[in-house]
Amino acid sequence: MMQDNYSKFFNTNEQTWDLKVPIHVASEFYEVASFIQGKTSLNPIELKELGDVSGKTLLHLQCHFGLDTMSWTRLGAKCTGIDISSKGIEKANEIKKDLNLPVSFVKSNVYDVPKNVPGEF
Template sequence: MEDLENYFESNRQLWNLRTPLHRKSAFYRVPAFMEGATSLNRIELEELGDVRGKSLLHLQCHFGLDTLSWARLGAKATGIDLSDAAVEEARRLNRQLGLDALFVQSNIYNLQENLHGQFEVVFTSYGTIGWLPDLEKWAGTIAHFLQPGGTFYMVDFHPVAWMFDDEFEKIIYPYHNTFEPIVTESDHSYTDGSGHAPHKEYGWNHGLSEIISSLTATGLRLEFLHEFPYSPYNCFQHMVQGDDGNWRIEHLRDKIPLLYSIKATKPLP
């Protein structure tokens, strides 16, 4: 347990370093967002659907652009994140935009100590569960905060993509969760190469069976699992953009999945 706390603390510090870089980066397009552009992608907009008037909990929200985008679409949105710097920035943007989103700084495993109530929608996306070692606890948090009849939706990078080295030439990481952290040291962000002090990060890969089984073990009912050979983001090496606007690994184009999405519901009593 002490090791986990050290891993989480190191990751919190990493995201504190990244937050101001991301706020200024072209990747996150904050000036356009402030002028009304959404940060959400077609996949989640179409698959999750209308959120008007619904309470929505966004897990691992970073500095809040997606949370605020859902709020603009009429959701009563709450975002949580491990990074205090990210939550502070999210609150600042919320005030500047005159929105009513709520932001809470918390480790997802301790969220029940820091947030109360239930939500009609629980949402998480793009680069989230790889920072968590134990998906049973993660799924338990989702089930706890999701009201009966509510919807859980996630879209994230596919575990197959996380098996490769940075050049997408060799498989060097396990597909399944070994519960031992994958330790790397980074001195830049994935956004535009902006640098920060070298810092260790700790992650875990999770296969689809582990993800789905952790959710269904809580009683959630799986509605669908979808896989996609593209990403809406240019965030890996050797990506090329297609006519559809999405990005693929050039030499592995349409050969490996880059994204998956899951929708599940909590049955009524």
């Protein structure tokens, strides 16, 4: 019974984020066109605090449609992005393919990551 309640919440959450993906992709906030041209989506504090990520393995939970995940990939990290939204993962994979980036995206809620994503991070 409890799992049924969680499934309902996960499904509602996924549907909500699925609706937001096209709105966010089209918005000026995410600057998708600039990202495609090479601009990072990362903030200076993120870059400073994490430092050099070359050769590091990074798991990005709640990656939305993957811009930050792909930004870390551009900086040399081996990245896997996770999101509950199938539309978010679809868009991330579309951008990744267009940019020919070696990054992986997996649709999963954060609780199921251990069974859906192999490896250590």
